[in-house]
Amino acid sequence: MVDVSEFPVTATGTSVQILETLIERNGAGVTEIADVLDRSKSSVHNHLETLTGLGFVIKDGYDYRVSLRFLTIGSYARSQYPLYAAGVSEVAQLSTASGCSAGLAVLEGDSVVCLHHRLGPDTDTPRVEAGDRLPLDCTAAGKAILAALGEARRDELLAGHTFDSGTGQSHSSRSELDAELGTVRTRGLAVDREEWYPDQRGIAAAVEGVDGELRGAIYLLTATEGLSGKRFQQDLPGLVISSANSIRNTLRESETGCRE
Amino acid sequence: MVDVSEFPVTATGTSVQILETLIERNGAGVTEIADVLDRSKSSVHNHLETLTGLGFVIKDGYDYRVSLRFLTIGSYARSQYPLYAAGVSEVAQLSTASGCSAGLAVLEGDSVVCLHHRLGPDTDTPRVEAGDRLPLDCTAAGKAILAALGEARRDELLAGHTFDSGTGQSHSSRSELDAELGTVRTRGLAVDREEWYPDQRGIAAAVEGVDGELRGAIYLLTATEGLSGKRFQQDLPGLVISSANSIRNTLRESETGCRE
DNA sequence: AAATGCGTTCGGTATTGGTGAACACATTTA
DNA sequence: TAAATGTGTTCACCAATACCGAACGCATTT
Numbered sequence: 260m261v262d263v264s265e266f267p268v269t270a271t272g273t274s275v276q277i278l279e280t281l282i283e284r285n286g287a288g289v290t291e292i293a294d295v296l297d298r299s300k301s302s303v304h305n306h307l308e309t310l311t312g313l314g315f316v317i318k319d320g321y322d323y324r325v326s327l328r329f330l331t332i333g334s335y336a337r338s339q340y341p342l343y344a345a346g347v348s349e350v351a352q353l354s355t356a357s358g359c360s361a362g363l364a365v366l367e368g369d370s371v372v373c374l375h376h377r378l379g380p381d382t383d384t385p386r387v388e389a390g391d392r393l394p395l396d397c398t399a400a401g402k403a404i405l406a407a408l409g410e411a412r413r414d415e416l417l418a419g420h421t422f423d424s425g426t427g428q429s430h431s432s433r434s435e436l437d438a439e440l441g442t443v444r445t446r447g448l449a450v451d452r453e454e455w456y457p458d459q460r461g462i463a464a465a466v467e468g469v470d471g472e473l474r475g476a477i478y479l480l481t482a483t484e485g486l487s488g489k490r491f492q493q494d495l496p497g498l499v500i501s502s503a504n505s506i507r508n509t510l511r512e513s514e515t516g517c518r519e
Numbered sequence: 520m521v522d523v524s525e526f527p528v529t530a531t532g533t534s535v536q537i538l539e540t541l542i543e544r545n546g547a548g549v550t551e552i553a554d555v556l557d558r559s560k561s562s563v564h565n566h567l568e569t570l571t572g573l574g575f576v577i578k579d580g581y582d583y584r585v586s587l588r589f590l591t592i593g594s595y596a597r598s599q600y601p602l603y604a605a606g607v608s609e610v611a612q613l614s615t616a617s618g619c620s621a622g623l624a625v626l627e628g629d630s631v632v633c634l635h636h637r638l639g640p641d642t643d644t645p646r647v648e649a650g651d652r653l654p655l656d657c658t659a660a661g662k663a664i665l666a667a668l669g670e671a672r673r674d675e676l677l678a679g680h681t682f683d684s685g686t687g688q689s690h691s692s693r694s695e696l697d698a699e700l701g702t703v704r705t706r707g708l709a710v711d712r713e714e715w716y717p718d719q720r721g722i723a724a725a726v727e728g729v730d731g732e733l734r735g736a737i738y739l740l741t742a743t744e745g746l747s748g749k750r751f752q753q754d755l756p757g758l759v760i761s762s763a764n765s766i767r768n769t770l771r772e773s774e775t776g777c778r779e
Numbered sequence: 780a781a782a783t784g785c786g787t788t789c790g791g792t793a794t795t796g797g798t799g800a801a802c803a804c805a806t807t808t809a
Numbered sequence: 810t811a812a813a814t815g816t817g818t819t820c821a822c823c824a825a826t827a828c829c830g831a832a833c834g835c836a837t838t839t
Contacts, residue, residue: 266572267565268796270530270827275573282595289786299829304787305527306827312526313535317628321785325596327625327632331650333590335542338648348638365587368577372587378608388598390591528827530796549817559798564818566796581816 273298274306278325281316286324333390340365342466342475343374345509350377350477353502357479357495360384361502364393364400364463365475366408369416371401374475384480385456396436397425399461400478402449406440407465407473413440429454447503448496449476458483462495464503469514477503533558534566538585541576546584593650600625602726602735603634605769610637610737613762617739617755620644621762624653624660624723625735626668629676631661634735644740645716656696657685659721660738662709666700667725667733673700689714707763708756709736718743722755724763729774737763 263272280292289307293300307323310316317326337343346363354361354377362376371393378384387393395401395416405413422431429451430436443449451461463478479499523532540552549567553560567583570576577586597603606623614621614637622636631654636647647653655661655676665673682691689711690696703709711721723738739759741751 261573263573266569268530268534268569269794270528270796271534271566271569272573273827274528274531274534275575278592282592285599290784300786301788301830302828306531308787309526309528309531313521313523313532315535324599325592327593327596327627327634327650329589329596330593330632330634331652332538332542332585333587333593334648334650336585336587336589339545339584351638367587372590374587374590378611388594390587390594392591529825530827533796550815560817561799561819562797568818 270306273302274310277303277306278310278315281323281325286322288321288323337374337389340374340475341468341510341513342506345513346466346475346477346506347375349502349506349509350375353477353479353498354379357481357498359479359481359495360387361477361479362387362400363475363477364404366404366473371395371398371404373400379481381482383482384459387480394424394455396420396422397429397451397454398478399449399451399463400476402436402440402443402451403463403465403476403478404473405436406443406449407467407476425455426453426457428452448500450491450496453483460486460491462491462499464499466503466506466510469511474510477506533562534570537563537566538570538575541583541585546582548581548583597634597649600634600735601728601770601773602766605773606726606735606737606766607635609762609766609769610635613737613739613758614639617741617758619739619741619755620647621737621739622647622660623735623737624664626664626733631655631658631664631736633660639741641742643742644719647740654684654715656680656682657689657711657714658738659709659711659723660736662696662700662703662711663723663725663736663738664733665696666703666709667727667736685715686713686717688712708760710751710756713743720746720751722751722759724759726763726766726770729771734770737766 263269263276266272276296277292280295281287284291289300289304293303296303307316311318311323314328315326317324342363342365350361350363358380360377360379363374364371365374373387373389373391373393375389376387393401395405405416408416417433420433422429430439447464449463453459455461459480460483461478461480463476465476466474468474477499479495481495523529523536526532536556537552540555541547544551549560549564553563556563567576571578571583574588575586577584602623602625610621610623618640620637620639623634624631625634630652633647633649633651633653635649638644653661655665665676668676677693680693682689690699707724709723713719715721719740720743721738721740723736725736726734728734737759739755741755
């Protein structure tokens with residue numbers, strides 16, 4: 260958890276700290292939070308009353324919980340990314356056609372965030388949710404995005420990166436990663452071979468806008484079990500690439516003002 | 520917009536006011552916000568720096584935008600409702616089987632909120648998003664939920680209700696609504712006949728937990744065009760009711776500790 | 780009937796959020 | 810080239826307020 264006291268408006272920091280406590284504990288009461296955060300009950304009570312009044316917290320009985328207002332604002336935040344509107348129906352199509360789970364991811368700040376995820380017919384893939392952060396170096400989407408960035412930005416993201424997430428089947432150093440990113444760039448496709456979750460493979464392609472700048476990535480997730488080499492190396496990659504192209508076209512239409 | 524100064528922690532109120540401005544204007548800069556809210560630039564700057572540090576706001580260039588952190592927390596808030604986990608795959612099935620859009624809604628505080636929405640193959644239904652609020656009296660989901668509540672709670676929700684949302688095809692008074700809610704209770708099904716959006720019809724059924732308490736509703740949305748009377752009065756209602764039953768069973772399993 | 784749990788209210792005070800002016804930097808105008 | 814305008818940012822001052830701690834009301838438990 261971030262140290263909330265290092266920012267100029269400490270009261271807002273306290274409110275957020277209380278929100279995080281509510282999330283961590285799946286709802287809590289005034290006294291409980293005051294204990295955990297080592298604050299007075301009255302202070303906590305004031306914050307909760309404020310957050311409730313503002314619609315971010317719901318009180319039921321003795322418990323306070325975070326409200327669906329976050330989902331409302333979250334849906335809006337997602338709609339800020341043109342990739343979402345342009346890609347959501349293509350994800351449905353990709354997921355149906357491939358029988359795999361599929362989704363969209365974007366780079367926000369220094370993390371790759373899942374914008375949308377659709378569970379496939381073979382339901383035994385990890386339960387990724389919209390809003391989840393994806394590891395940079397051991398997921399197909401992360402690699403696709405890294406490869407599409409300029410070197411300066413990539414260096415920023417990987418500064419101090421430890422290469423310790425995922426299953427350990429992935430790279431152990433920056434130079435190994437850089438080598439793979441070269442391949443990703445030439446193929447226009449990134450893969451993850453059981454590097455993120457055991458028995459799970461991923462395939463992803465970056466999507467750029469009309470200006471050539473990165474808009475995000477579309478990815479596909481599937482269980483290794485019963486997956487033939489040809490399917491992983493030819494069929495599925497083909498579907499992902501064609502989906503990415505389709506999204507690029509939709510994006511071009513919306514970014515240039517429709518069917519130029 | 521709520522008056523933010525009526526709550527004890529005014530600084531949090533100000534932060535939220537700034538967030539709302541960012542949403543309203545699709546991102547904004549320090550000066551712009553200071554103008555709109557009639558506050559000093561330094562104050563706005565401090566709040567934005569705090570919100571950025573806490574991860575709720577993203578700065579790109581001169582603009583600040585709300586971040587996907589809201590989506591992350593929103594997904595969590597949604598997962599607090601057992602109806603979501605129990606119903607999301609049933610919604611997919613219902614949507615596929617019926618060819619309509621379908622979704623889940625719950626009562627939070629005094630509003631009915633959409634937990635999940637899946638666009639159907641016939642894509643010309645309103646673009647409902649997770650987190651959207653649904654009108655109480657002119658949507659099928661709203662009526663299903665109202666009908667399932669105790670009288671006291673229903674009175675609370677409808678106190679001061681104006682019956683002016685939707686297309687105007689709906690009820691104009693509380694007594695008319697009450698009459699329909701009786702029918703809803705006996706049929707176990709609520710409908711909306713172009714009352715919310717023109718040319719759109721809805722069907723919904725409430726879902727209760729093992730304690731008999733309301734957990735929310737599952738709904739279906741479809742265009743009137745090309746919809747036969749039999750389909751709207753028999754086929755689709757049958758699908759919705761069987762979906763609701765299926766979710767009730769899933770809920771029972773999870774609430775009693777799996778396959779009792 | 781006493782004791783413990785909860786959330787809430789209240790006054791006092793040290794902290795701090797807000798202001799407005801000055802600043803650095805970029806872009807636009809003359 | 811120089812001035813003018815537009816950003817976001819920094820700073821010192823002061824009134825406003827977020828915080829504390831004790832008291833309170835109300836349940837539930839002992």
